[in-house]
Amino acid sequence: MSAAESKAPTAKEVVVRVRDLKKHFPVHRGVLSRVVGQVYAVDGVSFEIRRGETLCLVGESGCGKSTVAKTVMRLLEPTAGSIELNGEDITRLSEEALRPHRREMQIVFQDPYSSLNPRLSAGDIVGEPLTNYDMAEGDALRQRIAQLFERVGLRADAMVKYPHEFSGGQRQRLGIARALAVNPRLIVADEPVSALDVSVQAQVLNLLIDLQEEFQLAYLFVSHDLAVVEHIGHRIAVMYLGRIVEVADNAALFGSPLHPYTAALLAAAPLPEPGMKRERIILQGDVPSPMSPPPGCHFHTRCPFVEARCRQSAPALQEVAPGHWVSCHLRPPGGPTGPLTPPTGAT
Amino acid sequence: MATVPDAAVPVAAARREGVLAWMARNPTIVLGSAILVLLAIAAVLAPWLADDPLSFEPINRLKRPSETFWFGTDQFGRDVYSRVVYGARISLVVGICVAALATALGLALGILCGYYRRVDAILMRVMDGMMAIPSILLAIALITLMKASLFIVIVAITIPEIPRVVRLVRSVVLSVRAQPYIEAAVASGTRGMRIMVRHILPNTIAPLIVQATYVCASAILTEAGLSFLGAGTPPEIPSWGNVISIGRTFFQIAPWIIFFPGVFLAITVLAINLVGDGLRDTLDPRIARRM
Numbered sequence: 001m002s003a004a005e006s007k008a009p010t011a012k013e014v015v016v017r018v019r020d021l022k023k024h025f026p027v028h029r030g031v032l033s034r035v036v037g038q039v040y041a042v043d044g045v046s047f048e049i050r051r052g053e054t055l056c057l058v059g060e061s062g063c064g065k066s067t068v069a070k071t072v073m074r075l076l077e078p079t080a081g082s083i084e085l086n087g088e089d090i091t092r093l094s095e096e097a098l099r100p101h102r103r104e105m106q107i108v109f110q111d112p113y114s115s116l117n118p119r120l121s122a123g124d125i126v127g128e129p130l131t132n133y134d135m136a137e138g139d140a141l142r143q144r145i146a147q148l149f150e151r152v153g154l155r156a157d158a159m160v161k162y163p164h165e166f167s168g169g170q171r172q173r174l175g176i177a178r179a180l181a182v183n184p185r186l187i188v189a190d191e192p193v194s195a196l197d198v199s200v201q202a203q204v205l206n207l208l209i210d211l212q213e214e215f216q217l218a219y220l221f222v223s224h225d226l227a228v229v230e231h232i233g234h235r236i237a238v239m240y241l242g243r244i245v246e247v248a249d250n251a252a253l254f255g256s257p258l259h260p261y262t263a264a265l266l267a268a269a270p271l272p273e274p275g276m277k278r279e280r281i282i283l284q285g286d287v288p289s290p291m292s293p294p295p296g297c298h299f300h301t302r303c304p305f306v307e308a309r310c311r312q313s314a315p316a317l318q319e320v321a322p323g324h325w326v327s328c329h330l331r332p333p334g335g336p337t338g339p340l341t342p343p344t345g346a347t
Numbered sequence: 348m349a350t351v352p353d354a355a356v357p358v359a360a361a362r363r364e365g366v367l368a369w370m371a372r373n374p375t376i377v378l379g380s381a382i383l384v385l386l387a388i389a390a391v392l393a394p395w396l397a398d399d400p401l402s403f404e405p406i407n408r409l410k411r412p413s414e415t416f417w418f419g420t421d422q423f424g425r426d427v428y429s430r431v432v433y434g435a436r437i438s439l440v441v442g443i444c445v446a447a448l449a450t451a452l453g454l455a456l457g458i459l460c461g462y463y464r465r466v467d468a469i470l471m472r473v474m475d476g477m478m479a480i481p482s483i484l485l486a487i488a489l490i491t492l493m494k495a496s497l498f499i500v501i502v503a504i505t506i507p508e509i510p511r512v513v514r515l516v517r518s519v520v521l522s523v524r525a526q527p528y529i530e531a532a533v534a535s536g537t538r539g540m541r542i543m544v545r546h547i548l549p550n551t552i553a554p555l556i557v558q559a560t561y562v563c564a565s566a567i568l569t570e571a572g573l574s575f576l577g578a579g580t581p582p583e584i585p586s587w588g589n590v591i592s593i594g595r596t597f598f599q600i601a602p603w604i605i606f607f608p609g610v611f612l613a614i615t616v617l618a619i620n621l622v623g624d625g626l627r628d629t630l631d632p633r634i635a636r637r638m
Contacts (some may be wrong), residue, residue: 075530095539102536115527119549128545129535178535 012051014087015185015218016072016105021045021081023064023071027291039290041067043242044081046317049186052212054219056233058226058265062287064242065222066110069190072220073107074098086185103133106179110191112171116163122149122174123159129181148177152207169200173207180211188220193228205232226269230254235323238262241290241298244317248324256337258326261299263339297329305330305340373629379621386615390435397429400585409601419603421593430585431608437586438567438615441501445566446559448505453512454555458543460513461520471517474510482507482569487578495581500573504566515558516551523550553630560623564616571612587612 023042026035041064049055057065070076072083074090082091090101106129109115116125127145130136136144146156152173163171172192179187189208193201209232211217223229229236230250237247238261246259257263264281283302288294294301300310309329317327321337330340370377389396404424412419418427456474460467486503493499523529524547532542573579574588575595582589587608594604 070530073534075534099536099538102534105534107531107534109527109531111527115531117526117528117532117546120545128532128537132536132538132541175531178531182535 012053012216014048014050015085016220017048017084018068018072019046019082019084021068021071021083022079023067023076024079037291040242040293041290042071043293045239045242045244046081047237047244047247049218049220051185051218052216054212054221054232054234056221056223056229056236057239058223058229058236059239060224060265060287062290063239064290065224065239066190068239069107069188069220069222073105073188074102075107103129103182104184105186105188106182106184107188107190108172108175108179108192111195112168112175113163113195115175116171118163120162121159122154122161122163122166125163125174126159126177126181129178133182135182144181148181151180151211152177153203167200168196169204172196172200172204176204176207176211180215183215184217186218186220188222190222191224192221194223194225201228208232226266227272238265241287241293243298243327244325245299245328246324246326247317252321252324258320258324258331258337259299259328260303260305260330260340297327373625375621376625376629379618379623379625382614382618383622386435386611386618387439389432390439393432393436397432398426400425400429400433401583402426409597411601412603418607419601421590421601421604422597427590427594427604427607430590431587431611433585434587434590434608435611435615437497437580437584438570438612440497441504441570441586442563442567442615442619444501445504445508446563448501449508449512449562449566450555450559452505453509454516454551456509457513457516458520458547458551460517461524462539462543462547467517470513474513477507478510480507483572483576483578486569486573487576490573490578495579497580497584500570500579503573504569508562508566512555512558512562515554519551519554520547523547557623557627557630560619560626564619564623567612567616567619 021042022040022044025039025041027037027039028034029036043064045064045068047055057068059065067076071078074083074093078091082089084090085101085104088101090098093101116122120128123142123145126148127141130141130144142159145159149156149159154170154173154177158166158170163174166174172195175192192208193204196204205228208219212219219232221229221232233250235247235249236253237244238253238259239245240261246253246257246262248258253262254266257266260281264283267279267281281304283304285302288298288301294311295314296312297303297310297315300306303310307329313329315327315329317325318331318333320326320331320333320335331337402425404420407416407420407424408422410416410420410424416426416428418431420426421430456470460470482504485507486500489503490499529542529546532546537545570579570586571588571591574586575592577592579588580586582593590608591605591612594601594608598605
């Protein structure tokens, strides 16, 4: 049974709540490295994730989804907004004050090669967080590491091997074991399977789903792969140019996408059945530069349904149907949820 | 793959295939270290291999190389062979001390620079300033200010070498810091100090060893140069530079006085560079070649 089929638990406590998160990177030029502009990588993102729930963040390259992941982990300093972990605001904590909170949130990286130090043995890599928090030493440490190895599907005697002796999928299991070591409540997974072969992807995804059920983990799962997201996500947030344009339950988002960008994104995904046809929505133009995002709705430059108001004011993220949030002027709360029709006149 | 080469792998592989095969594949290291080992033995056993390098025998002034005086004698009748053997002590001590000091200080400063941005901004400007001072001039100035001694010579040669090591270490630290496994360490609660020692330091070792050999070779040359100019090791100590400096006056009638220490100097530096190049190719081909 895939996690998507089991109904997302709603009454459970919130593990992480992000409000209006912004991360801007200054752009330096010249000898004096003056700041000549900002990259608005993340520009006002809000969400919350409950225990045992997976929130997927999808979007194309450069939309800021990985930046959200790293900022939530406080690996990047947020420019504005707040991050609450287990009800405590961790946005401005110093690195030392943050340390106890880091135990509660762990990260799995995209690249299983560069995210493991090639000079440490697999056991040392997985044991590092345990030693950091003085959770075990000596024999107890070895036992705990062996237990983690077995839990993620690796042989315990592989502890003495070095990362280059493992395959990509095994390396990612090591990364997961390291994240799991300190019993976190939130795991941020930054494209954890996109560097793996498709057959291995499924194994790693299923491992993540099993671990979630066993430990009631909350996942923030970043991905650009819609098939993966459909498999693992309880709720899905679609990002475009640093903002969330639509959030909905898995079934609602894939069944009736409301935002024109979501619809285009879904239409671009390949279908598993050969010969199957669906309506194609082909977007014109490129994603605007995040250094100078367009005014109004960020998507208006490419939206087939653009209207005058889209160019002037940015739409708010509103709950259009229960649990279904959209940021689009053409989708007012309680409005029609059928497909949009392009305006007849030239735009 | 990672941008930082994996030095542990070739070395470990070498261990498995056997020492002889490894030696056959790395003739430069073998040749260079063989010469260095011989020199080191000669330097250590100097009292047994050679006579007193300071004893004057005016009766034997400016003798050609012969059975009694292998390398001839100088204008005071001192045995050039003995002086060259004792000179090996000075050169090797200077080379090793400078390499060790410059590497240790450079490593500490380089890691600080690479890891703390603020320290970096200040310290690297200081290093730029230090690099602008010619090392021979600095050494001459220091030796003029203080009483000439071997220690002062070592300090004077070390100071200008430090910035080069700092730059090398800093560049390695900066490239390693950008690796996701450092982010992973931060995320799993590893403290800054521990990240340096556990994740960053091991990556600097290979290029540092290679750099140390070059520092060593250039220190030996600088010491000889300083002594030749009369600004280095005190003249009563028989260093190669001093021997050459004294022989300079009589070079047309007694060329052997400068020939033998010169040859030894050249061979020593060549041997160290051979080892350095060999190590560079084995340990760490990519980073070292950029130097």
